Amino acid sequence: MKTKLLYTLGFANLFIFCFYLYSFTTQKDSTDFSNKILKVKGVVVVDSLGIERVIIGSHLPPAQTAKGYRKDTRGNSVSGVMLYDHEGQERGGYVTDDDYGNAFLTLDSKIGQHLLMLCEPQGSAYMAMWDGKNAIQLKTAKDDGYIKLTKGNQQIKLYEDEK
Structure with missing residues (x-):
């Protein structure tokens, strides 16, 4: 008995x-964030090896060189998006x-x-492209504008608004 x-x-x-156990595991416990705004100071995207490839943030870190150390080449605080290559070196932003x-x-x-x-x-607005001794520069401003070509350290003026 x-x-x-x-x-x-x-x-x-x-x-x-x-x-x-069944009654509590079948309930939806997760909160739906699909309509929410996410506020963060920064986001770092890394690849499968853990190397930083994209940094989105307010006050980005100094540029990282090919040797792996950070060097402040910008001289001031910047915020936005920075892109890095497979070695973690800054390639633009x-x-x-x-x-x-x-x-x-x-x-x-x-380099x-x-x-x-x-x-x-x-x-x-200003735009410049250069590689070694060759360069192209374009500038527009309220009272000024020019296009300059530099080839082999020799400046060739295509147009300059002189007064």
Whole structure:
């Protein structure tokens, strides 16, 4: 009689526990963030080896060189998106600076910057492409504008608004 009672209580206990477990695991406990705004100070995207490939943030870290150390080449605080290659070296970005409020778009090689597009808050714009001794510069401003070509350290003026 005691054995039957113990078996009955054991099965009843097991049944109640399974019902309890089932009832709480089938409820939706996760919060839906699909319509929410996520506010963060930065996001770092890394590849499968843990190397930083994209950094989105407010006050980005200094540029990282090919030798792996950070070097402050920008001289001021910038915020935006920076792109890095498979070795973690900075290869360009789209940023704004805190000093003047300029917006920049840059593309870099392994050895340095080669494309710069800049727009000032007042509306002036500047674009430059260069590689060694050759360069192309375009500038527009309220009262000024020019296009300059440099080939082999020799400047060739295509157009300059002189007064």
